[in-house]
Amino acid sequence: MSEAAAPVTTVAPMVAPHGEVLLKLTDVHTYYGHIHALQGISIDVRAGEIVTLIGANGAGKTTTLKTVSGLLHPRTGRVTFEGRDISKTPAHTLVRQGIGHAPEGRRVFSRLTVLENLQMGAFTRSQAEMKEDLEHVYDLFPRLKERVSQGGGSLSGGEQQMLAIGRALMARPRVLLLDEPSLGLSPILVQQIFSIIQEINARGTTILLVEQNALQALTIAHRGYVLQTGSVVLSGSASEMRENEMVRKAYLGEI
């Protein structure tokens, strides 16, 4: 059993890493047809950070991730990754450049086995690199190793989430976008997934995390942004945000 699977006490680091700005969104407007989903979002993610986006349903969290990973493109505004403008770059190219996305709802290939799912995650990589990355993923998720030949669709919800994250890691991303990894999981599994996210971050992957579970997200993140109807209404260090009255009322369930 790897130490990663055991629940790690989740205490947020007080000081955020001060790496280079890896990912930068500047006044990004994204539309679905006529619907103005993102109304001028500006976000920075520094190398080594865990940054979380919190907000209610329809605030634009998922849209922001999709805009970063190239599944959607902004109509105006700029998205830069390592200084390069990626606003118009398609998703499959960005995977090669180092942006990994574990999309909302897990979307594992349910008819493929666990191993085939992970191999698909390494689509952009060579066979030799894949072997090493597989070990890395099994190390993080020993559960997946036990299930290698099982169909993705027959996994439990938590295992599917592990598979979705593991698959995204197979492309060896420098920044990993996670969309609601705790969705529909039991509290213990949520703890487990979140401690694995911290572990992934500790091994050097920058993380942009979208969560409805604001308390958990702010516990492991360095910094956070609150989105409301397509705009950033609040940002700051995770500890500041946990103390913020508005956040406590709206998202942490305090009266």
Added chain:
Amino acid sequence: MTASAGAAGTRPQGFRGMRDRAGTLAASHRSITIIVGWIIVATALPLLMLVPPFSTFQTQSLWIDGFTNAGVFILLALGLNVVVGFAGLLDLGYAAFYAIGAYTYAFAASPTVPWISLHVPFWPMLLVGAAVAAMFGLLLGAPTLRLRGDYLAIVTLGFGEIVPAVFLNADKVTNGTNGIGGVYKPDLFGYQFTLGNPVPYYIAMVAIIAIVMILVYRLQDSRLGRAWMAVREDELAAASNGVNTVTTKLLAFALGASTAGLAGVFTASKLTFVSPDQFSFAVSFTILAMVVLGGMGNVWGVAVGAFLLYTIQSVLLKQLNPFFHTLNVPFLKDIDFVQYQFLLYGLALVLMMLLRPEGLFPSSRRRRELHTEVDEYVGDELGPDPSSSPMEQS
């Protein structure tokens, strides 16, 4: 007693072991297996037709001719399987590419074309026909990239109607409804193929099928094959794994169409005649039924499906009429079974969907989809996640 029971108990195991070993051997030398397999099948089939009851239906020469025509449909099914079975794109107008291949050869090798008179040899035209059909595959693919499922099916259906309609109405170029006759037959190193002797066509067809099958298997195992699989399963997830979904789908259309192009060139040279009514919706539908019945995604499966369906339709249905007539069965003897061909297809498809939805010879993945491994499921102590259950509440 006990000894025989013991022997019976061990025999299947020994047999299974042998079968597994043969399977591993076949998988590691797939191209050779395909070639050897086709040589055996192609030799055995005509010999089998000398034996009753087959020999009573029609002469061996007619059987061989029929098998060659069945081969055309095997090619078509192999090609459509790339589009439908591998990439998961429902194409209801596949006969359009068949028509394009056939007309390509007719234009290049018939003295009765109104605007040109060429005689390009058959063999290079096989490749040209495949290439032209592939080009039209791209042409159909490009505007339909954003469509999926029902919408894609409707557009391809339209394409399948438009192409024969163009050949029908552009009569200054195509002779319209009269079609193009006198298409040259193939020759090989001076040996001229003739209508009287079906054997050379038969051998050529078997060779073409074997080559196409090897290529299709290679494709399935390639990076592109994995990309098709990902796109078929979940397009968004495929894109976020680094699959270029646009080129992946375009290549499925193009490569699938190229096989129909081959089949078209072959048919034109064998019938020495092409006309728009050879490429109706019924043809597209028949090929699709072959792929579904054979087992979408399984290369050998769709080949067998195409062979069985064609043989049943072109030989056995015709035999039913005299059969019931001689037996003098009331009611049944008055039915012309050939007329009911599509009714029977429909029935076969409905029965198939109810009893064996994965097809006669399913790919392992298709089987996994339709028979979920409930018994293999080992839930964690926390139970399955509610959002993965079909009874999910939003």
